[in-house]
Amino acid sequence: MPSFNFDDYDTGGFFDELIRPNGKPRSGSEILVERISELPDEELRLRQDAIDKALLRMGITFTVYGDESGTEKIFPFDLIPRIVQAFEWHHIEAGLKQRIRALNHFIDDIYHDQHIIKEGIIPREMLEKAKSFRPQCVGLKPPHRIWCHITGTDLVRDKDGGIYVLEDNLRCPSGVSYVLQNRSVMKRSFPKIFADSKVRPVIDYPSRLYQTLAHLSPHGKPDPTIVVLTPGIYNSAYYEHSFLAQQMGIPLVQGEDLLVQDDCVYMRNTEGFQQVDVIYRRIDDDFMDPEAFRADSMLGVPGLMRAYRQGNVALANAPGTGVADDKVIYAYVPDMIKFYLNETPSIPNVKTYICEREDDRKYVLEHLSELVVKAANEAGGYGMLIGPHSTKEEQDKFAALIQADPRNYIAQPTLSLSRVPTVVGDHFEGRHVDLRPYVLYGESIWVLPGGLTRVALKKGSLVVNSSQGGGSKDTWVLADLDLAQDQSDVDKVL
Amino acid sequence: MLSRVANSIYWMSRYVERAENIARFIDVTLQVILDQPADTGEQWEPLVRTTGDEEFFLKHYGKFNAANVLQFLSFDRSYTNSILTCLQNARENARTVREAISSESWEQLNAYYHFVKEASTSSNASADPEFYDRVRQHSQLFSGILDATMTRGTGWHFANIGSLIERADKTSRILDVKYFTLLRNVHDIDTTFDDLLWSAVLRSVSGFEMFRKRHHALTVHRVVDFLILDAKFPRTLLYCLEQMLHSLNRIASAVPSEQNKAIIGTKDLIRLLRSLDANTIIDGGMHEFIDSFQSQLNDIGQSINETFFKARSFSSSKVAFGTESGSPETGSMQTQSQSASPSSISIES
Incomplete structure (x- = not known):
C-alpha cells in the first residue's frame, strides 16, 4: 500500500541526496527520514496543503499570461528538503569563491588589457562573437574593480556523486527570495525536525546584500541612497524585486521614477528630487539605458551609463558581466582559474564540446542523440536539445542550426542529475534536482549557506526551470561547528 | 517617497474604501427590501444612480432589477467601479508598492481579493447579504492592519487621504x-x-x-x-x-x-x-x-x-493646474489615471 514512508522508496539507480542505494538514509538525513516516516499520511498532506495556501496568501505567485480572469499560480514547492552535509558544503563554498574571483578577474581583464587573449588562453574570436560582450564597457572601472556583486551559480551532481558547475549566472540571477520564503514556510511546517537537524540560517541574506551594495557607494559617501530597479510588475521576478527591496528597507523603483541630470541620477519623490547613489538593477544591460544600449527600451533610464561612467552612481551587477554567461566562455572558466589564480579548479565544469572547434563539432554532430545541446546565449531552458529525449526531427533541426552558426552552440554529455524524494500523489518518488547557491562579492566573497534547489516535477524530466514545469525545495546546509558560531555570524550583520 | 509609490498607495486605499462603500450601499438596500411588503424594484435604480454610471448600466443591462444591479455592482469586470474591479485595482496598486506597505497589510489585501474573486465564480454570492458583510469586514481588517503596522510617515498619510477623500x-x-x-x-x-x-x-x-x-x-x-x-x-x-x-x-x-x-x-x-x-x-x-x-x-x-x-521635469518646479469638472447630474467617480506602464517584458537570467 503506497504511503508517505521510505520503506519502498526506489532510488532507481540514481544518486539520491537523502537515501543510499541500500534504502538507508544518508548521514545527516536520518532525523528527517525517521520523523517524516512516523507522521500519519494525512498530516503530511495537510501540511503540503497549508504550505500551498500560505504561498497563495503571501502572493508568491506567477501571473499566467493571457488569462483574462487573472489566474495566478504559485511556484510549486515540495516539502521534502534537500540536505547538504557540512563537509560537502565547505567544498562547494571554497569552489564557488574561487570561481567568482577568477570570473571577476576575467571580466575586468577583457574590458581592459585582455591579457587572457594576448597570451592565447582564449581565442579572440570566441570573445568577439559573444553576443553579451559590451563594447560600451571597455575601459570602465567599477568601484573596487568588482563587477559581479551578485551571482547565482547552477550546480548539479552526476551519477558518480561529483558536483559540477552547469552554468554561471552573472547578470541578474533570480530565485533567492524563494530560498528565504521556502525556509520560513519549512520552519513553520516542521519546527521540531528543523531544530533537531541543526540547519544553517539563511535569514541574513538581505542584510548581507545591503552591505554589499553599500560598499559600492560612490566617492565613499556614507549612508548612500540605494534602490532596487525593476522592469515592473509584468516581469516574472517582480515578486522577488519587491521582496528584496522590502527586506532591505529601500525603495523599489522603475525606470520612469529615475532621471539623469548633469550625470547624476535622481528619483522623483513627492517632495522633489533625491539623488541615488547605488542601484541594484534587475534589468538586463540591453534595456538599462536607451542612450547606451537598445534605443527602443521603455524600461530604462536615459543617461544612466553616463552617470555610471562618471562614477556618480554605482550599478550592481556592473554592466558587461553577461559576457561570462556565454556558454562558450563558460567552457574556459577552468582555464581562467589557472591563468588568474594559478590554482586548480575545486568544482569542475561539465565536459563541454565547443561547436566552433572542428573536432568538437564533428563529435557533436555524430552523437546528437546522446548529448545536451545548448545555445550559447539562451537561458531559462530554452534553445536546448536533450538528445536522449529528442526525436530524429529535433536532432536534424539542431544539426542544421549548429552548422549554420557553430559559434552559438555547445554540447555536453547528458548528466544523470541526482534526485531527492518528492511528494507525488500519495507517496514519494525521486525527482531530479539542481542547486543554485548565491554568492555576494563585497568587501569579501560570501556564499549563502543554502540556495535554491530546483526540482523537475515531471517524472524523468531533467529540466528544472520554473518556466518548464519545475518547482523548488528548501536546501538544508547542516552546521558542523557548534551552531553558536553560525549564529554569532548572523548577529554581526543583523 | 517616490511619486509613483505615493500615487499607488493613495489609489490602493481609495479602491479598498470604494469597494467597502459599494458593499455598504448594497447591504442596506437588501435590508430595506426585507422590511418592505413587496419588492417593487424601486430600490435598485437609485443604487445605480449613486455611482453616476447609469448610462453604462443601461447600455449593458437595460433593466433595473436585483439580479442585474447586483451583478453590475459586485462582479462586473468590465465596469470600473464594481467591487471586484476595485479590489483588482487596489491589489495591482499594492503589488507595485509591496515594499512600501507592511507585509501584513499586503497579505490581507491579497486574501480579500481572492475572497471576492472566488465569490464571483459562485452563482448566488451577489444576492447573499453575508457576502457584503464579509466585504465590509475585509476592508475594515485591511484599514486596521494598515493603521496598526505602518509608521505615520508619508506612505501612511497618502493611504489615509485616499480613504478619506x-x-x-x-x-x-x-x-x-x-x-x-x-x-x-x-x-x-x-x-x-x-x-x-x-x-x-x-x-x-x-x-x-x-x-x-x-x-x-x-x-x-x-x-x-x-x-x-x-x-x-x-x-x-x-x-x-x-x-x-x-x-x-x-x-x-x-x-x-x-x-x-x-x-x-x-x-x-x-x-x-x-x-x-x-x-x-x-x-x-x-x-x-x-x-x-x-x-x-x-x-x-x-x-x-x-x-x-x-x-515634473527637472528644470521647472512650477506646477500647472487644470481644474474643470462639475456636471449637473451625479458625476462618475474619479479613477486613477493610467500612467505609461511598462508593457514590454525584459528577460532575466
Whole structure:
C-alpha cells in the first residue's frame, strides 16, 4: 500500500541526496527520514496543503499570461528538503569563491588589457562573437574593480556523486527570495525536525546584500541612497524585486521614477528630487539605458551609463558581466582559474564540446542523440536539445542550426542529475534536482549557506526551470561547528 | 517617497474604501427590501444612480432589477467601479508598492481579493447579504492592519487621504440619492417607512447607533446635520475633510503649503461646511449642495494628483493646474489615471 514512508522508496539507480542505494538514509538525513516516516499520511498532506495556501496568501505567485480572469499560480514547492552535509558544503563554498574571483578577474581583464587573449588562453574570436560582450564597457572601472556583486551559480551532481558547475549566472540571477520564503514556510511546517537537524540560517541574506551594495557607494559617501530597479510588475521576478527591496528597507523603483541630470541620477519623490547613489538593477544591460544600449527600451533610464561612467552612481551587477554567461566562455572558466589564480579548479565544469572547434563539432554532430545541446546565449531552458529525449526531427533541426552558426552552440554529455524524494500523489518518488547557491562579492566573497534547489516535477524530466514545469525545495546546509558560531555570524550583520 | 509609490498607495486605499462603500450601499438596500411588503424594484435604480454610471448600466443591462444591479455592482469586470474591479485595482496598486506597505497589510489585501474573486465564480454570492458583510469586514481588517503596522510617515498619510477623500465622496452620494428618493415620497408620508429609510441611510455608513446617542429621534434635518456637519463621527463630510487636512499638512512637498492647491482647496471646503447648517443646506437644495461639494472634492483630488504625483521635469518646479469638472447630474467617480506602464517584458537570467 503506497504511503508517505521510505520503506519502498526506489532510488532507481540514481544518486539520491537523502537515501543510499541500500534504502538507508544518508548521514545527516536520518532525523528527517525517521520523523517524516512516523507522521500519519494525512498530516503530511495537510501540511503540503497549508504550505500551498500560505504561498497563495503571501502572493508568491506567477501571473499566467493571457488569462483574462487573472489566474495566478504559485511556484510549486515540495516539502521534502534537500540536505547538504557540512563537509560537502565547505567544498562547494571554497569552489564557488574561487570561481567568482577568477570570473571577476576575467571580466575586468577583457574590458581592459585582455591579457587572457594576448597570451592565447582564449581565442579572440570566441570573445568577439559573444553576443553579451559590451563594447560600451571597455575601459570602465567599477568601484573596487568588482563587477559581479551578485551571482547565482547552477550546480548539479552526476551519477558518480561529483558536483559540477552547469552554468554561471552573472547578470541578474533570480530565485533567492524563494530560498528565504521556502525556509520560513519549512520552519513553520516542521519546527521540531528543523531544530533537531541543526540547519544553517539563511535569514541574513538581505542584510548581507545591503552591505554589499553599500560598499559600492560612490566617492565613499556614507549612508548612500540605494534602490532596487525593476522592469515592473509584468516581469516574472517582480515578486522577488519587491521582496528584496522590502527586506532591505529601500525603495523599489522603475525606470520612469529615475532621471539623469548633469550625470547624476535622481528619483522623483513627492517632495522633489533625491539623488541615488547605488542601484541594484534587475534589468538586463540591453534595456538599462536607451542612450547606451537598445534605443527602443521603455524600461530604462536615459543617461544612466553616463552617470555610471562618471562614477556618480554605482550599478550592481556592473554592466558587461553577461559576457561570462556565454556558454562558450563558460567552457574556459577552468582555464581562467589557472591563468588568474594559478590554482586548480575545486568544482569542475561539465565536459563541454565547443561547436566552433572542428573536432568538437564533428563529435557533436555524430552523437546528437546522446548529448545536451545548448545555445550559447539562451537561458531559462530554452534553445536546448536533450538528445536522449529528442526525436530524429529535433536532432536534424539542431544539426542544421549548429552548422549554420557553430559559434552559438555547445554540447555536453547528458548528466544523470541526482534526485531527492518528492511528494507525488500519495507517496514519494525521486525527482531530479539542481542547486543554485548565491554568492555576494563585497568587501569579501560570501556564499549563502543554502540556495535554491530546483526540482523537475515531471517524472524523468531533467529540466528544472520554473518556466518548464519545475518547482523548488528548501536546501538544508547542516552546521558542523557548534551552531553558536553560525549564529554569532548572523548577529554581526543583523 | 517616490511619486509613483505615493500615487499607488493613495489609489490602493481609495479602491479598498470604494469597494467597502459599494458593499455598504448594497447591504442596506437588501435590508430595506426585507422590511418592505413587496419588492417593487424601486430600490435598485437609485443604487445605480449613486455611482453616476447609469448610462453604462443601461447600455449593458437595460433593466433595473436585483439580479442585474447586483451583478453590475459586485462582479462586473468590465465596469470600473464594481467591487471586484476595485479590489483588482487596489491589489495591482499594492503589488507595485509591496515594499512600501507592511507585509501584513499586503497579505490581507491579497486574501480579500481572492475572497471576492472566488465569490464571483459562485452563482448566488451577489444576492447573499453575508457576502457584503464579509466585504465590509475585509476592508475594515485591511484599514486596521494598515493603521496598526505602518509608521505615520508619508506612505501612511497618502493611504489615509485616499480613504478619506473616497469616504467623503461616498457619504455624500448616498445622502444625495436617498434624499431624492425620500422627497419623492414626501406626500404619502408614512412615519414608519420614513424612519426605516433614514435609519437605513445611517446604517449604511455605520452611523445609526452613533446618531442615536447624539440625537435620539430621527428627523431629516438631524440626519443631514449629522452626516454632513458632525465633526466627530468618522464618516461625515466634515470629519473626513478635517482629517485629510491633517494628513496633507504632514506631507512634505516641493510646493510651500500656502501655495499647495490641495491644502488650499481642503481648507476652503472645510470653511464652507463650517459656515452652514442643516436648514441652509436643505433650503438651498440638497442636490445642488452635494453637487457642488463633489465638484470641489474632485478638484482637491485633481490638485493632489498635480502636486504630488505628476512627473515634473527637472528644470521647472512650477506646477500647472487644470481644474474643470462639475456636471449637473451625479458625476462618475474619479479613477486613477493610467500612467505609461511598462508593457514590454525584459528577460532575466
